[in-house]
Amino acid sequence: KTKDEALAAIGSRDEADSDSPFTFRIGLVTDKGGSDVNQDEMFVCEHTRGTFVLGILDGHGRELGKLAAQAARRALEGEFARAEVMSALRRDPAGAMARAFDCGHRAVREAFFCWHARLGWEIKENDEGYIVRRQGPPGKWSCVHGGTTCTVVAILNGKKMITANCGDSSSLLCGLQLPHVSFTDVADSLTVPPPKPEIKCGPEVCQCISA
Numbered sequence: 533k534t535k536d537e538a539l540a541a542i543g544s545r546d547e548a549d550s551d552s553p554f555t556f557r558i559g560l561v562t563d564k565g566g567s568d569v570n571q572d573e574m575f576v577c578e579h580t581r582g583t584f585v586l587g588i589l590d591g592h593g594r595e596l597g598k599l600a601a602q603a604a605r606r607a608l609e610g611e612f613a614r615a616e617v618m619s620a621l622r623r624d625p626a627g628a629m630a631r632a633f634d635c636g637h638r639a640v641r642e643a644f645f646c647w648h649a650r651l652g653w654e655i656k657e658n659d660e661g662y663i664v665r666r667q668g669p670p671g672k673w674s675c676v677h678g679g680t681t682c683t684v685v686a687i688l689n690g691k692k693m694i695t696a697n698c699g700d701s702s703s704l705l706c707g708l709q710l711p712h713v714s715f716t717d718v719a720d721s722l723t724v725p726p727p728k729p730e731i732k733c734g735p736e737v738c739q740c741i742s743a
Contacts (some may be wrong), residue, residue, distance in 0.1 A: 570598075575605055577613050577726045583688055585685070585687075590699075608691070616672075640679065644663055652667070654667070
C-alpha cells in the first residue's frame with residue numbers, strides 16, 4: 533500500500549499525526565526477578581507517526597507461565613498489526629480491546645492443549661470452563677495452572693491513549709517535575725466485577741484518555 537492508503541485504512545491523516553503536542557520515546561525493560569525463567573514478554577506495533585500499540589505480559593505458573601505469555605504476545609501482536617483492528621479501536625475502543633484479549637486467551641488455551649498433547653497427557657475443558665489434565669486412566673483429573681497478566685496501551689494520532697489490562701497489571705500515567713516524579717494509576721477510576729468462571733477472557737479494565 534502507499535502511505536496515503538495505509539493512513540486511510542486506519543482512519544488517520546498525516547496532518548492529524550503531525551500536530552500532536554507530544555513526542556514519543558519507547559523503551560522496554562525486563563527483569564526475571566527471583567525466578568529461574570524470565571516469563572516477561574512485550575511487543576510494539578508501530579503504524580504511523582503518533583499511532584502505535586505497546587503490550588507488556590508477565591506469565592505466571594512455574595510450568596506454563598512462559599508458554600502462556602509467549603502465546604498471548606504473538607496473538608496480540610498479530611491483532612494490533614492489522615489496520616482493521618486499529619480502525620476498530622477508534623470506533624469502539626472497549627469492544628476492540630475485548631476482541632483482541634479474547635484472541636490472546638484463545639491462543640493460550642490452544643498452546644496449553646498442544647503442549648500437553650505432545651507430552652501424552654489427557655486434557656479437556658470441564659463443565660465449569662476450566663482446563664484439566666491427567667496422565668491417562670485411572671489418573672485423577674487436576675486443574676492446569678498457568679496464565680499471564682497483560683497490559684496494552686494504544687496511542688492514536690499522538691492525542692488519545694487507550695489502555696486495557698487483565699490480571700494484576702496496570703498502566704501508570706507519570707509526570708516529571710524535577711526533583712519530583714508523580715504518577716496516577718490509569719485503572720484507579722474504572723473497575724469492573726470479576727468475570728464469571730465461564731467467561732475468562734477480555735480485559736478487566738479499559739480506559740480512554742484524550743489530550
